[in-house]
Each structure stands twice: as C-alpha cells, then as structure tokens.
Amino acid sequence: MPMGETVIIGDTTITSEDVVAVARHGALVALSSAAVQRIVRARDWVENMVLENQAVYGITTGLGDLCRVRIEPGSLRDLSRRIVMSHACGVGEPLSDEEVRAIIFCQIVNFAQGHSGVRLELVQTLMAMLNTHVTPWVPSQGSLGYLTHMAHIASVTIGLGQAYVDRVLLPGSVAMQRMNIPVLSLVEKEGLSLVNGTPCMTGLGALAVHDSKLLARWADISAAMSFDALRGLPDALDPRVQAARPFPGQAIVAHNLRGLLYNSNAVGSQREHRVQDPLSLRAIPQVHGACRDQIDQATVTINTELRSSTDNPLLFEDQAGCIAISSCNAHGEPVALAMDQLGMAVSELANISERRQARLVNPQVSGLPGFLICDAGLNTGFMITQYVSASLVAENKVLAHPISVDSITTSALQEDHVSMGTSAALKARRIIKNAQKVIALEILAAAQAMDLHPRDTRFGEGTTAMHNFVRDQIPFRTQDTEFYPDLERVIALVENSDPLEVYASCCQSTMISDNIL
Numbered sequence: 001m002p003m004g005e006t007v008i009i010g011d012t013t014i015t016s017e018d019v020v021a022v023a024r025h026g027a028l029v030a031l032s033s034a035a036v037q038r039i040v041r042a043r044d045w046v047e048n049m050v051l052e053n054q055a056v057y058g059i060t061t062g063l064g065d066l067c068r069v070r071i072e073p074g075s076l077r078d079l080s081r082r083i084v085m086s087h088a089c090g091v092g093e094p095l096s097d098e099e100v101r102a103i104i105f106c107q108i109v110n111f112a113q114g115h116s117g118v119r120l121e122l123v124q125t126l127m128a129m130l131n132t133h134v135t136p137w138v139p140s141q142g143s144l145g146y147l148t149h150m151a152h153i154a155s156v157t158i159g160l161g162q163a164y165v166d167r168v169l170l171p172g173s174v175a176m177q178r179m180n181i182p183v184l185s186l187v188e189k190e191g192l193s194l195v196n197g198t199p200c201m202t203g204l205g206a207l208a209v210h211d212s213k214l215l216a217r218w219a220d221i222s223a224a225m226s227f228d229a230l231r232g233l234p235d236a237l238d239p240r241v242q243a244a245r246p247f248p249g250q251a252i253v254a255h256n257l258r259g260l261l262y263n264s265n266a267v268g269s270q271r272e273h274r275v276q277d278p279l280s281l282r283a284i285p286q287v288h289g290a291c292r293d294q295i296d297q298a299t300v301t302i303n304t305e306l307r308s309s310t311d312n313p314l315l316f317e318d319q320a321g322c323i324a325i326s327s328c329n330a331h332g333e334p335v336a337l338a339m340d341q342l343g344m345a346v347s348e349l350a351n352i353s354e355r356r357q358a359r360l361v362n363p364q365v366s367g368l369p370g371f372l373i374c375d376a377g378l379n380t381g382f383m384i385t386q387y388v389s390a391s392l393v394a395e396n397k398v399l400a401h402p403i404s405v406d407s408i409t410t411s412a413l414q415e416d417h418v419s420m421g422t423s424a425a426l427k428a429r430r431i432i433k434n435a436q437k438v439i440a441l442e443i444l445a446a447a448q449a450m451d452l453h454p455r456d457t458r459f460g461e462g463t464t465a466m467h468n469f470v471r472d473q474i475p476f477r478t479q480d481t482e483f484y485p486d487l488e489r490v491i492a493l494v495e496n497s498d499p500l501e502v503y504a505s506c507c508q509s510t511m512i513s514d515n516i517l
Contacts, residue, residue, distance in 0.1 A: 007105075009112045010035025014306045016299060019206035022130060023102035029127045031112060038114025039123055045315050045322035046117035050076060050188050057313050057326040058192035059117075067414070080191030084158060087151035087195045090139030095149070097135050097164065099429075102203030104130055104153060106306065107194070115309040115316065116193045125157050125184055132179040137162040137169060140426060144410065144418040145332040147195045154194035159183035197310035201335045202302060204425035208339065209299045211432050212346050215439060216292050217499040217517050219349045220253055221466055222439050223284045224260035225446035226356040228463045229453070230366060231270045234261070236282040249296070250289030256517050257284060260462030266453065267460070270367075278365075280355035287352050294345035301338035332421030336404035339424035343431045347396040350435035353442045354389040360445050361386050372448045372477075379480045382445050385487070389441050392434040399431050433495075440494040443470060444486065451476045465507030 007018045010032030021027040031039075049056050053073060060076060062069040071079050095103075104126055110116065111123050129135075136156040142148040155161030156172035163175035176183050186194075235241070237258050242251040261267050276282065313326040361382050363370040373381025403420045410418065447470045450459055459467065473493075474486045493502070500517055 006030050008032050009109055010038075013303075014109050016206035016209050016302050016306070019102050019105055019203060019306070020210045022105045023098045023203065023207065026133075029105060029108060029130050031108075031123065031127070035112040035114070036120060039111060039116075039118070039120050041317075042114045042117045042315050043119050045317070045324075046189050048322060049324060054324075056324045058196075059189045059313075059324070076188045077186060080186035080188065081158060083191035084151055084154045084186070084194060085160065087147050088155045088161060090142040090148040090152055092139050092141030095138045095140050098207065099204055100135050100138050100153065101130060102207055103138075103149060103200050104136075104203075106199035106203040106206070107150065107153070107197075109306055110197050110199050110308075110310055111193070113309040115314040116189075116311040117315050118190050118193045119187065122157070122184060122186075122190055122194075125181060128179070128181045129156070129163075129176075132181065133165065134175050134179050134181065135164045136172070137164065143200065143422040144408070144415075145336065145421040145423075146197060146200055146330060149200045149422060150197075151195045154191070157184050157194070158186060193311050196312055197330045198305055198308075198332045198335055198421065199310070201332050201339070201419075201421035201425045202305045202310075204422065204429060205298070205302045205335050205339055205342075206306070208342060208425060208428045208432060209295060209302050211429075211436075212295045212342060213299070214498060215346065215349065215432060215436055215494070216288065216295055217256075218436075218439050218443075218494050219288055219291075219353065220256040220284075220517065221260065221462075221499055221503070222353060222442040222446060223288065223356065224257045224460065225450065225463045225466060226360060226442060227257060227281055227284065228261055228264055228266050228459045229368075229446050229449035230277075230281060230356075230359060231266050231268070232281045233271060233274070233277050234258075234268050236277065237261075237285065242285060245286075247289055247293060249292030250285045252292060253288040254285040259517075260466075261460035262462065263458065264460035264463070265458040278355075278359065280352050280359060284352070287348060291345040291349050294341050298338040298342040298345075301334050305335055331417075332419035333404070336419040336421035336424045337402075339421065339428045340402035340404045343396075343424070343428040344400045344402075346428070346431050346435045347393075347400040350389075350393050350396055350431075350438040353435075353438050354386070354393045357382075357386045357389050357442050357445050360442075360449050366449070368449055368452045372445060372452060373480070374478065381477070381480070382448060385441050385445060385483065388487075389438045392438050396431050396434050399427050399434075403427060436494045437491050440491040441487070443494070444474065444490045447471065447474075448477055462503070462507055466503070469502060469506040 006028040008030050061067050108126050136153045138152040156163045159173035161172040165175045237254045242254045310329045312330045313324040359365050361371045370376040371381035371383040373379040403424050407417045409416045447467050450467050
C-alpha cells in the first residue's frame with residue numbers, strides 16, 4: 001500500500017500486510033463508524049461500573065498480586081497514570097521506528113474490537129501519533145510478553161517519556177505539542193489497557209512474517225542460481241516426487257525452481273558422472289518448502305491475533321447489562337510459539353544456503369576455479385564471504401533456541417506463567433536480518449560461479465535474468481578488491497525489495513506463477 005493511502009479499522013479484516021503498510025510505508029489510519037460505536041459503547045460500560053463502585057480487576061483494584069487491594073474512588077484515575085509510569089521501565093537499545101509504529105497500530109486495532117473500555121479520545125490520540133509520525137522512544141528489552149514496551153508508548157500520550165519527530169528525539173510533551181496533539185489525562189482502566197494485551201508481540205510478529213515471506217522467495221532464487229551453477233540434477237524437482245509427499249510448500253518450491261531453471265543446459269549435464277546430488281541441492285524443495293509452511297502458519301497466527309481482543313479484563317454485554325470478565329487473552333502463548341517456530345524456519349533457510357555457498361567455493365566439488373576467482377592464491381576470492389555466512393548461521397543457531405519454553409514466575413506468584421512472546425518476536429526479527437544477509441551472499445557467489453562456466457553454457461531463463469540483474473549493479477570479480485561495497489548492494493536488494501517485482505522487471509518468463517514465487 002503506497003504512502004498516503006488509508007487503512008480503515010473496523011469494516012474489514014486487518015492483516016499483517018496492513019501492519020506493514022502503516023508501520024513501514026506510512027499509510028494513514030482511520031476508524032470506521034462501526035469501530036467508533038464499539039469503542040464508545042465499551043467506555044459507557046466502564047463508567048457504569050465505576051459509578052456503581054463494582055470490584056473489577058484493574059479498574060477498581062490494583063494489578064497482579066495487588067488485585068486484592070481496592071482503590072478508593074477518588075484515586076482511580078490516578079491509578080491509570082501510575083500504572084503507565086511504573087511500567088515504563090524498559091532497558092536496552094530502542095526499537096526501530098517501524099517496530100514502534102507497528103505496536104501502536106496493533107493497539108488501535110485491539111481497542112477497536114470494543115472490549116477494552118478506553119475512551120475514543122485515547123484511540124484518536126494514538127491514531128494522530130501514527131498519522132503525524134510522532135514515534136515514542138521505546139527500549140527493546142524488559143518484556144515478558146507485554147507491559148514495558150507499551151508503557152513507554154503510553155508515557156508519550158500523557159506528556160511524559162520521549163519521542164522522535166523528524167528523527168529528532170524530544171521530550172514527549174514537546175513532541176506532542178510540535179505536532180498539535182493534546183496530551184491526555186487518563187481515566188479509569190486506560191492505564192491498564194494501554195500496557196496490556198499482545199499488540200507488542202503482534203506488531204513485531206507482523207513485520208517478521210512479512211519479511212520472512214519475501215525472504216523465502218529470495219531463497220528460492222538464490223538456490224536456483226546455485227543449482228544451475230553447480231549443474232544440479234533435475235530429478236529432485238520432478239512433480240511426481242512432490243506429489244508423493246504433498247506438503248504445499250514443497251510443491252511450490254519445486255515449481256519455482258523448475259521455472260527459474262527452465263531451458264538450462266547446465267542442469268543435468270553431470271548425470272553421467274553422478275547419480276545423486278548432495279542434500280543442499282537435492283533437498284531444496286523439502287527444506288525450503290517446510291520453512292514456507294511454517295512461515296504460512298505463523299502468518300495465520302498473527303492474522304488471527306489481529307482479529308482478537310487481548311485486553312484484561314474484557315467487557316461484554318449480557319441480559320443483565322455489562323459484565324467485565326477477568327481472563328487471559330492477554331497471554332501471548334500463540335504468538336510466542338509461532339515466533340519461535342518462525343525463527344527456526346528462517347534459520348534453516350540460511351543454514352542450507354551456507355552449505356550451498358560452501359560447495360560453490362570448493363573446487364573439489366564445484367568443478368569451478370577455487371573460491372570462484374582466477375589466479376587463486378594471489379587472490380582469495382569468495383573464501384571469506386562463506387566465512388561470513390558461516391558466522392551468521394552460527395549466530396542464528398543460538399538465537400533459534402525457543403524462548404517460549406521458558407517461564408519465570410513474577411508478581412508474587414500471581415503471574416506464574418508468561419509467554420516471552422515479545423522476546424520471541426524480537427529474536428525472530430534478528431534471525432531474519434541475519435538470514436537476509438546469508439541469502440544475499442549466496443546470490444552474489446552464485447552469480448560469480450555462473451560467469452566462470454564455459455561461454456556456451458545456457459543457464460535457465462529465470463536464473464539468467466537474475467544474474468543479469470545482479471551484474472547491472474555489481475561487476476564480475478576478476479581480482480580481489482574491497483568486498484564490502486558489493487555486499488552492501490546485494491544485501492540492500494534482499495532486505496528492501498520484493499523479489500516478485502524484481503523478477504518481473506528482468507524476466508518475461510511465464511514459468512513462475514506471480515502468486516507463488
């Protein structure tokens with residue numbers, strides 16, 4: 001969605017792609033009339049509970065183990081402010097602009113379900129912050145799944161904390177004043193709602209699944225280029241093989257590679273010398289396909305969470321009027337597990353890519369000049385780029401250890417099981433960034449390998465087009481020169497480009513379905 005378009009919350013189903021449109025591309029945010037009505041109705045319920053002095057968690061009582069403590073009616077609004085201030089205790093490097101924007105957007109989506117009881121004025125303030133690009137400063141560490149990150153966002157709404165405007169960090173009150181956004185005086189339940197639920201992990205997770213889907217496409221491209229350069233055997237891509245094990249991702253990957261390799265005379269040319277390829281080539285459909293299936297499942301989880309109310313307590317209407325139910329939709333277990341699984345899947349895309357790079361640079365198995373360079377010895381060629389990939393893959397193996405299996409008791413045994421979902425999402429984001437670099441390095445090495453084949457070699461229509469696209473930006477390496485400028489270019493390509501758009505711009509082949517690659 002181009003910048004300047006609007007995502008309307010309330011009439012249609014919000015998806016991870018909407019999160020990306022707002023958080024990364026600056027789409028505007030608005031509420032439908034139905035969403036406005038739901039928010040206002042839920043606020044009326046809260047005001048009735050306060051008027052009747054009902055005992056309701058987080059509205060007329062303290063939080064966590066302090067839920068046994070009743071708050072005096074005259075202090076209920078002060079409770080909201082104190083909740084925000086006490087919870088804004090994150091540490092570490094700040095989240096990126098797009099990460100904070102994703103969290104704010106998911107907060108708005110959550111409130112628009114109409115089960116939280118915050119004022120419309122609060123939701124409009126969050127929308128104004130998104131639409132005018134007031135981005136709170138939010139430390140990245142300190143969350144068991146919710147609370148701390150969102151508290152730093154909430155601080156800016158009441159004129160505290162810090163926020164960026166035009167990339168300049170300002171006191172929260174100054175940032176809001178500069179963009180003509182009035183700061184709030186919080187009322188009952190708003191402090192709790194602002195720090196509660198799963199918007200933090202959901203927003204981060206939406207960015208993660210989007211980037212993972214793009215990376216899976218780039219991984220198929222890089223794998224096909226290596227497959228062509230290493231003269232892989234086409235047997236592993238046979239549709240009959242995929243049909244015999246009908247996982248959807250596996251069939252898609254095999255289809256993509258057949259399309260990219262269409263019309264190659266390098267593929268299968270070594271059949272008389274070998275009857276089977278190594279697993280890093282032969283198992284591309286199985287490995288990439290399994291990763292795609294896990295990415296798709298994580299996407300389903302995030303999109304389900306975007307349709308959910310994850311506050312606590314949740315407000316409903318029954319025959320007797322409004323009821324507040326204290327439960328735990330705020331527990332982030334679904335997202336936490338999905339983000340851990342996503343991290344493992346993306347880690348595997350990088351893992352098998354590094355193994356293909358190791359084969360490309362090894363003259364004993366590639367049949368190409370050692371380390372993909374002429375006059376090896378005087379020149380080191382691509383030796384160290386494989387080292388870089390190995391380092392990133394090793395780091396990912398540590399990061400891929402699931403954090404959702406851990407739980408540390410907090411709040412005097414009241415919060416005795418937590419999801420660690422926000423940490424899982426941040427960890428998945430780090431794995432993706434590392435994997436993007438690994439896949440980019442494979443593209444660069446595979447392009448070099450293709451250039452080292454005899455001139456009469458005919459590579460696939462798709463792999464040739466992608467090779468030419470790379471060469472338009474990065475020349476063939478004839479001798480050692482500084483490597484990092486080339487690395488920066490190809491990494492930026494993978495990090496910032498949709499492979500479908502790149503492929504469409506450089507190849508007219510119809511062998512790859514636009515809605516698959």
